[in-house]
Amino acid sequence: MTKAAKKLIEVALPLKAINEASAREKSIRHGHPSTLHLWWARRPLAAARAVIFSQMVDDPSAHPDIFKTEKAQEKERQRLFRIIEDLVQWENTTNEKVLQQARDEIWQSWRYTCAENADHPRAKELFDRHKLPAFHDPFAGGGALPLEAQRLGLESYASDLNPVAVLICKAMIEIPPKFAGRPPVGPIPKDEKQNEMPREWPGATGLAEDVRRYGQWMRDEAEKRIGHLYPQIEITPEMTKERPDLQKYAGKKLTVIAWLWARTVKSPNPAFANVDVPLVSTFMLSTKRGKEAYVEPVIENGGYRFTVKVGKPKDSAASKSGTKLSRGANFQCLMSNTPIASDHIYGEANAGRMSARLMAIVAEGERERLYLAPATAHGYCCRG
Ligand SMILES: C[S@@+](CC[C@H](N)C(=O)[O-])C[C@H]1O[C@@H](n2cnc3c(N)ncnc32)[C@H](O)[C@@H]1O
Numbered sequence: 001m002t003k004a005a006k007k008l009i010e011v012a013l014p015l016k017a018i019n020e021a022s023a024r025e026k027s028i029r030h031g032h033p034s035t036l037h038l039w040w041a042r043r044p045l046a047a048a049r050a051v052i053f054s055q056m057v058d059d060p061s062a063h064p065d066i067f068k069t070e071k072a073q074e075k076e077r078q079r080l081f082r083i084i085e086d087l088v089q090w091e092n093t094t095n096e097k098v099l100q101q102a103r104d105e106i107w108q109s110w111r112y113t114c115a116e117n118a119d120h121p122r123a124k125e126l127f128d129r130h131k132l133p134a135f136h137d138p139f140a141g142g143g144a145l146p147l148e149a150q151r152l153g154l155e156s157y158a159s160d161l162n163p164v165a166v167l168i169c170k171a172m173i174e175i176p177p178k179f180a181g182r183p184p185v186g187p188i189p190k191d192e193k194q195n196e197m198p199r200e201w202p203g204a205t206g207l208a209e210d211v212r213r214y215g216q217w218m219r220d221e222a223e224k225r226i227g228h229l230y231p232q233i234e235i236t237p238e239m240t241k242e243r244p245d246l247q248k249y250a251g252k253k254l255t256v257i258a259w260l261w262a263r264t265v266k267s268p269n270p271a272f273a274n275v276d277v278p279l280v281s282t283f284m285l286s287t288k289r290g291k292e293a294y295v296e297p298v299i300e301n302g303g304y305r306f307t308v309k310v311g312k313p314k315d316s317a318a319s320k321s322g323t324k325l326s327r328g329a330n331f332q333c334l335m336s337n338t339p340i341a342s343d344h345i346y347g348e349a350n351a352g353r354m355s356a357r358l359m360a361i362v363a364e365g366e367r368e369r370l371y372l373a374p375a376t377a378h379g380y381c382c383r384g
Helices: 015-025 045-056 070-087 096-116 144-151 163-178 205-229 244-249 316-321 342-350
Strands: 135-137 156-158 232-234 253-266 276-279 284-286 293-300 303-310 324-326 330-332 355-364 369-372
Touching: 015 045, 015 070, 045 070, 045 096, 045 144, 070 096, 135 144, 144 156, 144 163, 156 163, 244 369, 253 342, 276 355, 284 369, 293 316, 303 355, 303 369
Parallel strands: 135 156
Antiparallel strands: 232 253, 253 276, 253 355, 284 293, 293 303, 324 330, 355 369
């Protein structure tokens, strides 16, 4: 029979410190696995680290020969709590001194366990004092537990039903250790200085540098091949007249990051049969609080043009629903409000008469997106 000493987690934990560190982690945006890929039900790393540590480390009451009184046991428990309190801090995630202290405690408890089980029939295989037991999380999800087990020195295995979770775990737990301590090999971006001095690449820093370099390479290649489709757009004084949000960009050239097109069909209303009317399921461009922007079509000269407004629309229901009438392909003519049945749309599309018209331009501002109206003056008018 296996002899298992009482573990720290069965007696007490410094919950306040663990909870606070776990809550703080939610606002960490740089270097946290949550920024690798979104995963629901991701467990905080702090909680995962604390739980694995306290499952592996004996409670002092399991060793009455060493900690003879309750007072002595409590004193030792408090010492282990201090280790956990340090261990759960985000800043200590890669602090080797703090991690090594935790790993030493795990090894010490493991050696006690091996000694206790020396007469176990499979002791050689199961209780090797030179080899910690491996860790397996069969429902690993975003991989918080196997990652922390690995950090605490355990051989880590992860599996999951969902291939996305498997990919996250591979990227986080399986691949980085293979490149641990290795220098990057990717091409140094041309605008960056070549550093001739040899340097150390501890842990996954070499791999991370390669990811950054190849990311830059992909960006440069994309710019070479399709950059001409995203020219810069100058913010003219005329454009800023009705748009106070554009004033600080007056005279500046901004990079276009997206063209927003509306599909069009000929109006089913005979009075506007020559007008390509838009099929738009919403005129809202941004619903972010304080950053609202929307398209306002202006009907004039027997046709229409699109303008872009910032702030909340006067008729928010109308802006929200665009030219859409109900579920499915049911729209209405922008010029006459005549319903556009799905049959008309399919008929126009099958006859090759469906077209598209530029509705808005998205440009890159200073840490914000700017929505601009298409203007013939900029040469970005319409197709079809
Ligand atoms: C609560 S999540 C785990 C969260 C994880 N501890 C973390 O920190 O991200 C549960 C996981 O179990 C996986 N799962 C559910 N049923 C499963 C099954 N039968 N076999 C393997 N994985 C399963 C789900 O895909 C999900 O990723």
